[in-house]
Amino acid sequence: MRSVIRRRVTTMISAFLLQSPPLSSISPKHHQYSLLPLTTQRFLTASHSFRLRTFSTRSIPNMQDSASVSYLSQREAAEIDETLMGPLGFSVDQLMELAGLSVATSVAEVYKPSEYSRVLAICGPGNNGGDGLVAARHLHHFGYKPSICYPKRTSKPLYTGLVTQLESLSVPFVSVDDLPEDLSKDFDVIIDAIFGFSFHGAPRPPFDDIIRRLQTLQKRPVIVSVDIPSGWHVEEGDHEGGGIKPDMLVSLTAPKLCAKSFSGPHHFLGGRFVPPSVAEKYKLELPSYPGTSMCVRIGKPPKVDISAMRVNYVSPELLEDQVESDPVLQFRKWFDEAVAAGLRETNAMALSTTSKDRKPSSRMVLLKGFDENGFVWFTNYESKKGSDLSENPFAALLFYWEDMNRQVRIEGPVERISEEESENYYHSRPRGSQIGAIVSKQSSVVPGRHVLYDEYEELTKKYSDGSVIPKPKNWGGFRLKPNLFEFWQGQPSRLHDRYLFTYIAVSWRPVRLQYSLQEGNPAWIIRRLAP
Numbered sequence: 001m002r003s004v005i006r007r008r009v010t011t012m013i014s015a016f017l018l019q020s021p022p023l024s025s026i027s028p029k030h031h032q033y034s035l036l037p038l039t040t041q042r043f044l045t046a047s048h049s050f051r052l053r054t055f056s057t058r059s060i061p062n063m064q065d066s067a068s069v070s071y072l073s074q075r076e077a078a079e080i081d082e083t084l085m086g087p088l089g090f091s092v093d094q095l096m097e098l099a100g101l102s103v104a105t106s107v108a109e110v111y112k113p114s115e116y117s118r119v120l121a122i123c124g125p126g127n128n129g130g131d132g133l134v135a136a137r138h139l140h141h142f143g144y145k146p147s148i149c150y151p152k153r154t155s156k157p158l159y160t161g162l163v164t165q166l167e168s169l170s171v172p173f174v175s176v177d178d179l180p181e182d183l184s185k186d187f188d189v190i191i192d193a194i195f196g197f198s199f200h201g202a203p204r205p206p207f208d209d210i211i212r213r214l215q216t217l218q219k220r221p222v223i224v225s226v227d228i229p230s231g232w233h234v235e236e237g238d239h240e241g242g243g244i245k246p247d248m249l250v251s252l253t254a255p256k257l258c259a260k261s262f263s264g265p266h267h268f269l270g271g272r273f274v275p276p277s278v279a280e281k282y283k284l285e286l287p288s289y290p291g292t293s294m295c296v297r298i299g300k301p302p303k304v305d306i307s308a309m310r311v312n313y314v315s316p317e318l319l320e321d322q323v324e325s326d327p328v329l330q331f332r333k334w335f336d337e338a339v340a341a342g343l344r345e346t347n348a349m350a351l352s353t354t355s356k357d358r359k360p361s362s363r364m365v366l367l368k369g370f371d372e373n374g375f376v377w378f379t380n381y382e383s384k385k386g387s388d389l390s391e392n393p394f395a396a397l398l399f400y401w402e403d404m405n406r407q408v409r410i411e412g413p414v415e416r417i418s419e420e421e422s423e424n425y426y427h428s429r430p431r432g433s434q435i436g437a438i439v440s441k442q443s444s445v446v447p448g449r450h451v452l453y454d455e456y457e458e459l460t461k462k463y464s465d466g467s468v469i470p471k472p473k474n475w476g477g478f479r480l481k482p483n484l485f486e487f488w489q490g491q492p493s494r495l496h497d498r499y500l501f502t503y504i505a506v507s508w509r510p511v512r513l514q515y516s517l518q519e520g521n522p523a524w525i526i527r528r529l530a531p
């Protein structure tokens with residue numbers, strides 16, 4: 001019996017894969033690179049693009065060129081829906097869970113709970129409404145305070161279950177009559193989960209009135225539409241004008257044709273469940289999703305008012321008795337925490353140097369080790385920074401661990417490390433990087449990339465037998481011996497915690513300190529600085 005069912009399912013899947021012509025997808029533009037990930041294709045074809053690396057586990061949304069994404073008609077959307085839930089074995093609960101999670105993660109990418117905590121999900125009678133219920137549950141767990149307006153409930157167990165789950169989290173349900181006239185007073189975000197791709201005709205009560213209110217609000221919360229801005233024609237968009245103008249659209253599976261006329265600042269796609277067979281069959285060009293993210297930004301990068309860009313840092317307080325008396329220990333503690341938090345390139349630091357004419361310059365380098373003797377990085381001694389450091393052997397290092405609202409400044413004299421240490425580190429590097437260091441006369445002018453590549457190829461051949469690649473004399477490490485540290489922890493209203501550690505020769509003791517010397521490390525004086 002089981003094998004008969006299995007055979008039937010297999011036949012259905014094969015039939016699905018063979019049948020039906022490509023639908024309204026836009027044909028791929030970059031055939032020659034089609035085996036490469038989309039981000040790589042863009043790097044190779046678009047001159048303005050600069051990201052070759054695909055992102056790692058951090059959830060950074062990619063910017064995708066809207067022209068390279070396919071759009072679905074209403075019929076196609078319904079057909080894919082049926083296919084997923086038929087031969088491909090998905091259940092409606094599953095798809096709804098994935099859709100709702102994608103909506104919640106998209107909202108969280110743009111509207112942080114610290115500023116946009118009060119969410120109202122307005123849920124319609126169909127699956128779009130179900131997506132809204134699921135999204136609200138996830139947003140609750142992400143730290144938002146959702147409320148639900150769900151005027152036309154269905155008695156199907158899937159929906160009653162979703163309602164029970166929300167009720168068990170004490171998420172309030174509000175009736176249409178109880179919604180405040182001015183929604184912006186009570187809500188920061190409205191999730192429009194009223195109608196999805198099965199919408200047709202003109203909205204009927206009570207949704208007609210709700211949509212009208214969303215259209216005409218003067219001062220309003222941000223509106224996030226799930227799959228279709230409610231009231232818009234699924235293919236033609238807001239063709240009669242006067243429809244709601246969402247700030248964010250989260251398309252599901254693939255954008256529907258109406259999304260072409262979405263002009264709001266944030267267009268996301270949540271469809272990290274579409275099997276390749278569906279994408280292939282419908283010739284869907286879909287963006288790659290970054291890291292482990294359930295959503296990806298598509299469409300044009302948002303226009304921003306730079307002067308209004310700011311983050312209100314919220315962190316645990318850092319009090320006097322919480323900082324280590326030894327700054328190297330304190331640094332290690334923060335460094336380890338940043339590594340544990342999964343930050344990318346925790347060891348990347350800005351290095352500032354000055355030349356003999358006292359002009360400063362900064363660049364990033366990688367920290368390759370630290371202890372009580374100092375902080376080490378490697379470079380070309382004949383580079384700009386190398387010559388600065390021979391003219392003025394003092395430097396400043398800066399770490400910024402954005403996700404942790406932390407900054408560390410370190411200053412002090414710099415010296416070259418021993419040849420032996422440099423040799424050891426150089427030979428621990430990948431062979432390609434060793435050859436790269438020979439090829440690059442760092443900071444000198446090069447006529448073109450081919451010059452670097454030609455020499456690289458030549459040396460790669462030369463050392464293809466695995467023999468030792470000699471370290472160039474002018475390549476090696478520097479060590480900065482700190483005489484100053486500052487640990488900065490961002491706090492609300494710009495009232496940050498700052499601790500300055502200065503190294504004082506033991507023979508000298510300042511009389512009045514704002515923060516006393518601590519035992520065990522008498523040479524370091526710690527003072528809190530005003531933010």
Ligand SMILES: NC(=O)C1=CN([C@@H]2O[C@H](COP(=O)(O)OP(=O)(O)OC[C@H]3O[C@@H](n4cnc5c(N)ncnc54)[C@H](OP(=O)(O)O)[C@@H]3O)[C@@H](O)[C@H]2O)[C@@H](O)CC1
Pocket residue numbers: 077078080081082084095096099124125126127128129131194195196197198199200201202203204207226227228252253
């Ligand atoms: N891969 C996928 O496919 C996935 C799909 N997913 C989600 O499913 C959504 C599609 O769901 P859906 O088919 O249930 O349709 P949807 O638009 O929510 O509502 C239909 C309801 O609205 C009603 N209604 C219609 N017009 C009306 C009007 N003018 N005025 C008033 N009522 C009107 C209609 O009633 P009827 O007209 O039939 O009487 C019916 O009750 C899709 O957009 C996405 O969000 C995701 O969960 C996962 C992946």
Ligand SMILES: Cc1cc2nc3c(=O)[nH]c(=O)nc-3n(C[C@H](O)[C@H](O)[C@H](O)COP(=O)(O)O)c2cc1C
Pocket residue numbers: 345348361362363364365366367377378379380383384385386442443
């Ligand atoms: C994250 C990051 C890490 C880097 N690490 C190093 C490094 O460890 N050593 C190095 O020589 N250049 C490194 N670079 C390149 C430098 O920033 C810089 O371009 C190069 O060293 C030349 O700088 P200069 O002309 O000021 O000497 C890094 C760049 C980035 C973005």
Ligand SMILES: Cc1ncc(COP(=O)(O)O)c(C=O)c1O
Pocket residue numbers: 366378379429433
């Ligand atoms: C030119 C250059 N040299 C050295 C480094 C240090 O890194 P690694 O020694 O890990 O290759 C970097 C890192 O980006 C670099 O760009």
Ligand SMILES: [K+]
Pocket residue numbers: 128192193194195196225226227228229230
């Ligand atoms: K919607």
